[in-house]
Amino acid sequence: MNAYDDCRCFTVEAAGVRWQLASLADLETLWDRLADDEEDDDLLDTDPAALRRRRQFEADERLPYWTELWPSSYLLAQWLERSQSRICGRRCLDLGCGLGFTALVGSRLGARVTAMDYEADALAFARRNTVENQAHLDGRAPAWLCMDWRAPAFRKRVFDVVWAGDVVYEHRFIPPVADFLDRVVAPEGVAWIAEPDRAVYRPFIEAMHRRGFDASKAYAAKVHARNWPAGGVPASLWEFRRR
Template sequence: MISKRPVHVHEAVPHGDEPPGCTSRVSVEVGGRVWLLDREADMEALWERMGEDDLGADERLPYWAEVWPASVLLGRHILRNAEVLCGRMCLDLGCGLGLTGIIASHVGARVVAFDYEWPAVRFARHNAALNNVPQPLWTLMDWREPAVRAHGFDFVWGGDVLYEKRFFDPLIRLFRHVLAPGGKIWIGEPVRTVSRPVWELVRREGFTAELLTVEKVALCGQNATVNLWEVTIS
């Protein structure tokens, strides 16, 4: 589901803005409910339509157009912690099609959700309405240049945001900027080698990192093994 490249623009989605060219719908079961997510096309179809000029310096591939297993596990965890999240300020990193932000809003969290791609946040807003949940604040934002209040979020989460080492330092700086005292960060990530070094880096930067669970996620005919980490400031 999730976008993994930052951009340099910060803008909230206008009220009533409709998604462009919706052509397909994805059904995702999380917590006993089927969540509906509209999108323009899958990532591979969008990728094939892109030219070299569309990638830019940040290699902006359309990861936002997919639903990722890490986000499904995060959605489960959000539902398990519904009472804790209700009424709390939460930040959704790389919201993509909006699955985790929608689930959190459904349980009563006060959600700010951002992505680096404008079509992602437009579809996310559409998908919140499709699932009949209160709208989070959807916004276009670069995680290297956070345009949110310092220490303003009790809970922060992201699904599959650590797939390149160049993201480690910017995300650690973001965590330090946005997390409220006593706050928690939840990171869902598929089991892969590239993100292993980040947890020692996180600990050296004064955070604690605990592996909460490892679960299988069935999605699109495949079973992925996904880690869920909780990060706090020591």
């Protein structure tokens, strides 16, 4: 987190309460910062933070998308509230948790939530957001883990429910995400993936089918999210179950 000086706070309503969330500066500012790091080679000799960001970008295109709360996360939070009876007391995983919003919502609704992300900075803000929203959690809080879905450290088929918001936004993510879900979803468990009707999602459904999962569209709505068009953004939530 020391690599970034800018911070913003905002509120989101979900599960009957107003959540106070903190994040980094807006995504456009962070894009500009990455570009500045790339253009100024002299900076890399003296600024370890800039060097780290550039190496991460070059190695894995680790773009700071986690700084935003995307429409799919709003839809996923709505679905979790509708599905409280299915997650309460269950072992659940938030895959690519970002700022921790849906993990916190799940915890409030009684789920036993583990939340993972690839980015340590994202998890730092997720932990901060846990502290800011303790009054909504009734003593419950997610377990935050930094993990790469390509190298999962979980036992096989350990989670009753796995949820994620808009994690399959490029074709290169299809095989590792499908493999990960195949590994961690319990035999009678489900995976819920919210997405904004991207074309890339059809090949993902096919990849899950090849791994023995059936898919059904469980929920769809126009989501009204901050910093997005007032008319709403269409999004869908897919449920995957083993055949």
